[in-house]
Amino acid sequence: MKKIALFVLSALMLWVAxxxxxxxxxxxxxxxxxxxxxMTNTLKFNPASDTIRVGQTVEWRNTSLLVHTVTCDPKKAAxxxxxxxxxxxxxxxSGNMDPDATFRHTFTVPGVYKYFCIPHEAAxxxxxxxxxxxx
Amino acid sequence: MRSVYQKFHRRWQRPFGKLVLLAAxxxxxxxxxxxxxxxxxxxxxxxxxxxxxxxxxxxxxxxRAHMKVKNPKKLLGGPIEVTVxxxxxxxxxxxxxxxxxxxxxxxxxxxxxAFEGTPGITGLPVFLREVENGQFTKMKKxxxxxxxxxxxxxxxxxxxxxxxxxTDAATTEDQLQFRASWQDKAGNxxxxxxxxxxxxxxEFPTFGGVATNVILHGFTGLGTPxxxxxxxxxAFWGMGxxxxxxxxxxGPRLVHGMLTEYVRTEGYKLGFDKDVTPTRxxxxxMVAPFKPDMEHMSYMPAPVKTGFKLPxxxxxxxxxxxxxxLQISANRK
Ligand SMILES: [Cu+2]
Numbered sequence: 001m002k003k004i005a006l007f008v009l010s011a012l013m014l015w016v017a018x019x020x021x022x023x024x025x026x027x028x029x030x031x032x033x034x035x036x037x038x039m040t041n042t043l044k045f046n047p048a049s050d051t052i053r054v055g056q057t058v059e060w061r062n063t064s065l066l067v068h069t070v071t072c073d074p075k076k077a078a079x080x081x082x083x084x085x086x087x088x089x090x091x092x093x094s095g096n097m098d099p100d101a102t103f104r105h106t107f108t109v110p111g112v113y114k115y116f117c118i119p120h121e122a123a124x125x126x127x128x129x130x131x132x133x134x135x
Numbered sequence: 136m137r138s139v140y141q142k143f144h145r146r147w148q149r150p151f152g153k154l155v156l157l158a159a160x161x162x163x164x165x166x167x168x169x170x171x172x173x174x175x176x177x178x179x180x181x182x183x184x185x186x187x188x189x190x191x192x193x194x195x196x197x198x199r200a201h202m203k204v205k206n207p208k209k210l211l212g213g214p215i216e217v218t219v220x221x222x223x224x225x226x227x228x229x230x231x232x233x234x235x236x237x238x239x240x241x242x243x244x245x246x247x248x249a250f251e252g253t254p255g256i257t258g259l260p261v262f263l264r265e266v267e268n269g270q271f272t273k274m275k276k277x278x279x280x281x282x283x284x285x286x287x288x289x290x291x292x293x294x295x296x297x298x299x300x301x302t303d304a305a306t307t308e309d310q311l312q313f314r315a316s317w318q319d320k321a322g323n324x325x326x327x328x329x330x331x332x333x334x335x336x337x338e339f340p341t342f343g344g345v346a347t348n349v350i351l352h353g354f355t356g357l358g359t360p361x362x363x364x365x366x367x368x369x370a371f372w373g374m375g376x377x378x379x380x381x382x383x384x385x386g387p388r389l390v391h392g393m394l395t396e397y398v399r400t401e402g403y404k405l406g407f408d409k410d411v412t413p414t415r416x417x418x419x420x421m422v423a424p425f426k427p428d429m430e431h432m433s434y435m436p437a438p439v440k441t442g443f444k445l446p447x448x449x450x451x452x453x454x455x456x457x458x459x460x461l462q463i464s465a466n467r468k
Binding site: 042064065078098119120122 | 223224286287412414
């Protein structure tokens with residue numbers, strides 16, 4: 001009886017581990033789920049760092065009173081350390097996002113993406129998305 | 136445009152007479168630590184020092200040499216017309232805070248810099264600076280120049296300025312149309328308007344009221360050293376009104392605006408000179424808690440009636456508001 005319980009428990013733990021690994025970020029049921037990031041009055045992307053899988057989409061929502069951007073384009077950065085784009089990935093830029101506006105981007109190239117908000121880059125409004133390869 | 140100041144002079148200085156001058160010598164530039172002000176009132180030595188420091192403002196003789204010129208020179212290359220607008224998005228409203236002191240600007244206790252002039256307008260007396268381990272650390276009083284802010288909604292900005300006259304003078308061809316507004320959580324609208332420029336400064340030059348492509352603040356001695364040195368694409372110094380929900384609540388007031396390189400850092404902290412980001416821009420609006428003191432070519436403290444209450448119940452005594460969602464255009468006329 002004890003052995004069965006132990007087996008069930010370890011199977012359950014394994015299942016939890018597999019699900020958690022298969023869908024990093026906010027998704028629990030699969031990597032097709034959209035990951036949500038907010039943009040704040042305190043000049044932050046929240047969460048500032050997130051990990052997703054190739055093919056997954058991130059949706060940024062401007063929950064602040066300010067105008068922000070989601071910009072991942074080395075040509076538009078004031079400082080090179082605020083931007084990173086894996087080789088082969090296209091730059092992207094939401095343009096100005098008014099309060100409540102949303103912007104979506106689907107990541108098709110794995111690697112580390114560093115992005116920023118154009119007006120508030122110097123005030124530390126930068127974020128990071130790590131895109132893992134498909135399983 | 137001397138008349139702007141003269142009007143001001145008549146309206147504000149005469150009725151209050153010596154009382155105002157006493158307040159000028161005694162008080163500093165905003166309602167802050169009451170204790171410190173009381174201390175200064177009781178301390179004639181300190182009053183004398185502030186008076187002396189006001190007289191010592193470094194650009195005073197320069198302004199004197201220009202303020203009576205009737206036919207000032209024009210800007211090299213012709214007048215520049217500038218438009219700056221913000222149509223949507225919020226603003227950053229600075230709250231009273233203790234300014235950290237950049238050693239590059241303020242020197243050290245052994246070799247202080249930037250102490251002359253009206254405290255807060257062009258200088259910061261050494262006795263208003265905190266010292267730790269032989270270095271200046273921060274101001275002893277709160278000022279409009281610090282790291283604290285709140286965000287307010289619906290920021291609108293419309294600036295049309297013409298920089299035609301090059302230098303300070305008795306008259307100017309510089310032009311100004313300025314309007315800015317924003318809203319608090321309760322839906323109150325705050326607004327500042329200005330359309331008269333100050334043809335000459337008092338403690339530092341105003342370049343005819345509108346200046347373009349010049350460095351201000353910080354090491355320059357042009358305006359408060361509590362702001363970092365910043366390249367300024369356009370700046371104006373004028374007289375205008377402060378409104379709340381469409382009604383004038385204060386005026387005439389000194390209104391100063393400037394489009395500059397970015398001087399905020401991580402967490403929106405006001406940076407030192409080393410922190411300036413040259414390739415990002417911001418617009419600052421300042422309605423300072425001072426009024427001009429023509430007789431002494433100086434300034435006297437006068438909190439602004441903003442109509443905005445701080446959490447502690449005190450009325451915010453200045454407007455220092457930053458706009459960062461900007462459209463900018465400029466051309467030579
Ligand atoms: Cu932003």
